[in-house]
Amino acid sequence: MLWPRLARALVRPPLTDPAPAVSADVVQALAERLDATAQARLGRSLAIRQVDAGSCNGCELEINALNNVVYDLERFGLRFVASPRHADVLLVTGPLTRNMREALLRTRACTPDPCFVVAVGDCAVDGGVFKGSYAVEGGIAAALPVDLVIPGCPPTPTQLLEGLLALLDAQATAKTR
Amino acid sequence: MTAFDLIRRGAPQDCRPWTRFLLTRPQWGALAEALAADPAPELMALWAEPAMIHAAFRSPAEGGLLLASCPAADGRFPALSPARPGAVRFERMLHDLWGHVAEGAVDLRPWLDHGRWPATAPLSTRPGAPPFPVPQPEFLPVEGEGVHQIPVGPVHAGIIEPGHFRFHVQGEAVARLEARLGYLHKGHIGLMLGKPARAAARFAARLSGDTTIAHAWAFAMAVERALGVAPPPRAVALRAVMCELERLHNHLNDWGFVCNDAAFAYPHARCGALREGVLRACQAGFGHRLMMDRIVPGGVTDDLAPGGAEAILAVIAVVQAELPALLRIYDSHASLQDRVVGTGIVAPDLVARFAAGGHVGRASGRGFDAREAIPYPPYDAWPPEVPLLETGDVDARVRVRIAEIGESIRLVRTLLADLPAGELAVPLPQRAGEGVGLVEGFRGDCLHWVMLDEGGVVRAVFPRDPSWLQWPLLEAAIEGNIVADFPLCNKSFNCSYSGVDL
Ligand code: SF4
Numbered sequence: 061m062l063w064p065r066l067a068r069a070l071v072r073p074p075l076t077d078p079a080p081a082v083s084a085d086v087v088q089a090l091a092e093r094l095d096a097t098a099q100a101r102l103g104r105s106l107a108i109r110q111v112d113a114g115s116c117n118g119c120e121l122e123i124n125a126l127n128n129v130v131y132d133l134e135r136f137g138l139r140f141v142a143s144p145r146h147a148d149v150l151l152v153t154g155p156l157t158r159n160m161r162e163a164l165l166r167t168r169a170c171t172p173d174p175c176f177v178v179a180v181g182d183c184a185v186d187g188g189v190f191k192g193s194y195a196v197e198g199g200i201a202a203a204l205p206v207d208l209v210i211p212g213c214p215p216t217p218t219q220l221l222e223g224l225l226a227l228l229d230a231q232a233t234a235k236t237r
Numbered sequence: 238m239t240a241f242d243l244i245r246r247g248a249p250q251d252c253r254p255w256t257r258f259l260l261t262r263p264q265w266g267a268l269a270e271a272l273a274a275d276p277a278p279e280l281m282a283l284w285a286e287p288a289m290i291h292a293a294f295r296s297p298a299e300g301g302l303l304l305a306s307c308p309a310a311d312g313r314f315p316a317l318s319p320a321r322p323g324a325v326r327f328e329r330m331l332h333d334l335w336g337h338v339a340e341g342a343v344d345l346r347p348w349l350d351h352g353r354w355p356a357t358a359p360l361s362t363r364p365g366a367p368p369f370p371v372p373q374p375e376f377l378p379v380e381g382e383g384v385h386q387i388p389v390g391p392v393h394a395g396i397i398e399p400g401h402f403r404f405h406v407q408g409e410a411v412a413r414l415e416a417r418l419g420y421l422h423k424g425h426i427g428l429m430l431g432k433p434a435r436a437a438a439r440f441a442a443r444l445s446g447d448t449t450i451a452h453a454w455a456f457a458m459a460v461e462r463a464l465g466v467a468p469p470p471r472a473v474a475l476r477a478v479m480c481e482l483e484r485l486h487n488h489l490n491d492w493g494f495v496c497n498d499a500a501f502a503y504p505h506a507r508c509g510a511l512r513e514g515v516l517r518a519c520q521a522g523f524g525h526r527l528m529m530d531r532i533v534p535g536g537v538t539d540d541l542a543p544g545g546a547e548a549i550l551a552v553i554a555v556v557q558a559e560l561p562a563l564l565r566i567y568d569s570h571a572s573l574q575d576r577v578v579g580t581g582i583v584a585p586d587l588v589a590r591f592a593a594g595g596h597v598g599r600a601s602g603r604g605f606d607a608r609e610a611i612p613y614p615p616y617d618a619w620p621p622e623v624p625l626l627e628t629g630d631v632d633a634r635v636r637v638r639i640a641e642i643g644e645s646i647r648l649v650r651t652l653l654a655d656l657p658a659g660e661l662a663v664p665l666p667q668r669a670g671e672g673v674g675l676v677e678g679f680r681g682d683c684l685h686w687v688m689l690d691e692g693g694v695v696r697a698v699f700p701r702d703p704s705w706l707q708w709p710l711l712e713a714a715i716e717g718n719i720v721a722d723f724p725l726c727n728k729s730f731n732c733s734y735s736g737v738d739l
Binding site: 195 | 419428
């Protein structure tokens with residue numbers, strides 16, 4: 061049952077979308093923040109650890125979609141890892157609830173340097189609709205320095221991909237400087 | 238006297254469409270005793286205001302809900318948890334948010350309050366000082382030879398929501414699992430209070446992002462019923478189209494993930510591709526992949542975009558065409574079947590005691606589906622066929638969802654073929670009212686209760702995600718299974734963390 065389908069898939073065109081374009085400004089800004097040692101260690105691939113710091117799960121749905129065959133994140137050298145100890149990037153969502161603050165800080169403490177912190181979604185940028193609640197800190201920057209924000213509610217997989225590719229390009233730019 | 242007769246002796250309050258009866262405290266105490274004697278009435282929700290406790294019940298024999306209230310000006314009320322195990326987490330939540338103490342409760346350990354908010358009982362009229370130092374969580378003890386603990390979370394290995402799971406394990410087998418949630422508490426109820434209904438709807442839509450449609454609809458329905466207005470027929474049909482598409486994309490996603498958790502990648506890849514197609518059709522039809530904020534009290538914000546219906550019909554045809562082949566693959570691989578059949582069984586009597594809805598209930602013999610049992614437009618005209626299984630294992634939950642994918646496809650086609658013309662929304666009158674909305678989302682029944690004051694502003698509200706009554710059953714499902722099967726069990730439930738953390 062499965063084998064004929066797999067065989068047919070070999071001769072079909074791929075389902076995967078072409079890569080999105082990346083904003084030169086963002087790449088430049090990120091490259092400036094990367095020093096030579098950082099890029100030497102990171103190379104042109106990034107291991108990503110996702111942390112939900114209070115999201116409604118909408119952002120997680122779209123981050124998960126990056127792994128499907130249509131976006132196929134791994135073709136860019138980007139992959140999600142299970143442990144922060146293996147990660148170069150923390151992809152953080154949610155308005156940062158007070159109940160998640162310690163867990164986020166501990167996750168960051170487990171992540172080796174250099175480490176990019178990317179705030180994903182309007183909530184992660186500044187608390188979004190949850191701004192002002194007694195239970196949230198109002199964005200990831202309240203606990204950690206943020207290198208890149210990807211706004212949206214939730215950002216689409218294409219927007220997420222643009223942001224992550226900018227990180228990769230920033231490394232390449234830093235290398236040639 | 239039956240529990241329902243006792244409730245009806247209370248003072249009737251004008252809540253629509255189901256009257257709420259205000260009991261005295263002794264009457265509520267008698268109700269708790271009557272419930273202990275009669276297992277039939279189901280506890281659907283338990284929530285509060287600063288000086289009042291509310292509960293929603295359902296009698297399978299009568300259809301519809303019955304609401305009861307108990308005054309709690311001094312912050313105390315007789316507990317329901319000795320009679321209804323589903324009340325346990327609600328009572329812990331009532332204590333954490335409003336400071337109400339359930340007298341005689343089975344369990345009063347903190348739930349949402351981890352000791353990190355600026356005040357305790359943040360929704361009460363007398364918030365207290367937070368504890369110092371931050372208290373350590375307490376877990377129920379397990380005794381026996383060689384029992385050890387495995388703590389997992391709140392940050393998990395996958396891209397999922399945060400929560401802590403404490404396993405007590407003997408050898409390979411799980412002796413007890415206890416979940417500790419609350420990490421996602423964002424203060425939803427506090428944020429909705431004092432806002433006009435339209436503004437509060439944005440929070441209902443973000444209670445649980447994967448169920449944004451069903452929750453936004455249930456909230457809108459509660460507001461519309463409170464104000465005595467009906468959304469126009471076109472809005473009703475569009476809401477149902479969105480809700481069925483939401484069911485479709487989530488069921489596809491979770492089916493794929495269950496296979497993936499059994500290390501069988503092909504269905505995961507295919508389901509992911511099909512689901513992506515559905516989300517793109519949603520974007521084409523409704524301008525947002527998850528269709529967030531499209532449902533508002535009074536109707537919907539946008540009409541179906543030109544070409545949207547064609548995009549949706551095209552994608553559901555693709556899904557429908559591939560379903561039989563996917564199902565054959567799911568059925569015919571012993572390595573996969575070995576993992577899902579007989580794993581994570583939930584007994585029918587347990588599901589009945591907790592009144593668990595959705596695929597968790599329907600895989601274990603509880604056939605409740607709000608679309609069919611307490612129909613609301615447009616399902617009164619187009620009732621779905623509700624799949625029902627008894628085995629209660631991971632496989633049964635998956636099969637219920639596969640059957641529902643087919644039903645959703647059929648419903649979307651029917652609805653789009655006969656889309657009524659006309660307005661998209663009605664204006665909301667500015668007046669006071671109280672209402673309940675009940676909508677079947679992909680996880681189960683979403684129940685929203687709202688009370689508006691004269692200015693049309695939210696005075697009290699409670700959004701109840703179906704997962705409140707499903708989470709406790711996950712702890713029962715994993716008992717005696719091996720730790721390695723936990724991801725499978727968890728994904729077959731796919732309870733919402735954000736939805737219950739409020
Ligand atoms: S940005 Fe939007 S989708 Fe993402 S967590 Fe916040 S409310 Fe949910």
